[in-house]
Amino acid sequence: SQTIHQWPATLVQPVGSPLSLECTVEGTSNPNLYWYRQAAGRGLQLLFYSVGIGQISSEVPQNLSASRPQDRQFILSSKKLLLSDSGFYLCAWSKGENTEAFFGQGTRLTVV
Amino acid sequence: GESVGLHLPTLSVQEGDNSIINCAYSNSASDYFIWYKQESGKGPQFIIDIRSNMDKRQGxxxxxxxxxxxxxxxxxxxATQxxxxxxxxxxxxxxxxxMRFGAGTRLTVKP
Known part of the structure; x- marks a missing residue:
C-alpha cells in the first residue's frame, strides 16, 4: 500500500533562517507531488506541484522553492523565512490528473 | 478558484440530522471533483469523488x-454524528x- 511521510510535524524557526521540509512517498512510482499551505482557519493554497523528477510548477511567487531530487521525494525550501511564512504545510501525492490526492499529516511552521 | 483568504464558513447541526455542505467552483472546464474532510491538526482525508459525466454519487x-x-x-x-x-x-x-481547493466549511455537530 502507498504511504506518505512528511516531517517534521512541528517547527519553530526564527525570521531569516532557512527552511527545509521533506516529503516522501512509498509504494508507488512517478506520482504527482504537491505542496499546499494552510493559514489558521483558512483554506488550502497550492504552492507547488510536480509531475516528475526535476519538474516543478510554481503557483504563487514568494520566497519559497521546491525541488524533486528523486521520484518520490519532494522538498520545500526557503533561504530566509518571513513571519508570513508561518502556517500548516501539507504534502500530497496523486496518481495523475483527475485522481484523488493523498495527504501527509502536515508540518506546523511557526516563524518567530 | 482558490478562496484561501477567506475565513471558513460554519455549519452547526444536531446529532442525527442530515448535513448539507455546499461548494461553488469557478472553472467550467473542471471535470473531476473531490470532497475532503480535515480534522484539527491533520491532513485532509478523501471522502468521495465525482466526475463531470455524473450528477450524483453515493457512498x-x-x-x-x-x-x-x-x-x-x-x-x-x-444522520450526522x-x-x-x-x-x-x-x-x-x-x-x-x-488540484484547487475551495474555502472549506467547518461542520460542528451538537449532541
Missing part, C-alpha cells in the same frame, strides 16, 4: 451532487495536474 452515509449548469457541488451527510465534526473542502481538477 456510505454521504452523497455528492454536481450541478454543472451553475457550477455547484454539495456534500450531504446522513459527532465524529463528523471537521472542516470539509471541495477540490476541483480540470485535466491539469494541479
Amino acid at each position: 456510505q452515509r454521504v452523497t455528492v451532487l454536481l450541478n454543472k449548469t451553475v457550477k455547484h457541488l454539495s456534500l450531504q451527510i446522513a 459527532p465524529g463528523d465534526s471537521a472542516v470539509y473542502f471541495c477540490a476541483e481538477n480540470n485535466n491539469n495536474n494541479d
Whole structure:
C-alpha cells in the first residue's frame, strides 16, 4: 500500500533562517507531488506541484522553492523565512490528473 | 478558484440530522471533483469523488451532487454524528495536474 511521510510535524524557526521540509512517498512510482499551505482557519493554497523528477510548477511567487531530487521525494525550501511564512504545510501525492490526492499529516511552521 | 483568504464558513447541526455542505467552483472546464474532510491538526482525508459525466454519487452515509449548469457541488451527510465534526473542502481538477481547493466549511455537530 502507498504511504506518505512528511516531517517534521512541528517547527519553530526564527525570521531569516532557512527552511527545509521533506516529503516522501512509498509504494508507488512517478506520482504527482504537491505542496499546499494552510493559514489558521483558512483554506488550502497550492504552492507547488510536480509531475516528475526535476519538474516543478510554481503557483504563487514568494520566497519559497521546491525541488524533486528523486521520484518520490519532494522538498520545500526557503533561504530566509518571513513571519508570513508561518502556517500548516501539507504534502500530497496523486496518481495523475483527475485522481484523488493523498495527504501527509502536515508540518506546523511557526516563524518567530 | 482558490478562496484561501477567506475565513471558513460554519455549519452547526444536531446529532442525527442530515448535513448539507455546499461548494461553488469557478472553472467550467473542471471535470473531476473531490470532497475532503480535515480534522484539527491533520491532513485532509478523501471522502468521495465525482466526475463531470455524473450528477450524483453515493457512498456510505454521504452523497455528492454536481450541478454543472451553475457550477455547484454539495456534500450531504446522513444522520450526522459527532465524529463528523471537521472542516470539509471541495477540490476541483480540470485535466491539469494541479488540484484547487475551495474555502472549506467547518461542520460542528451538537449532541
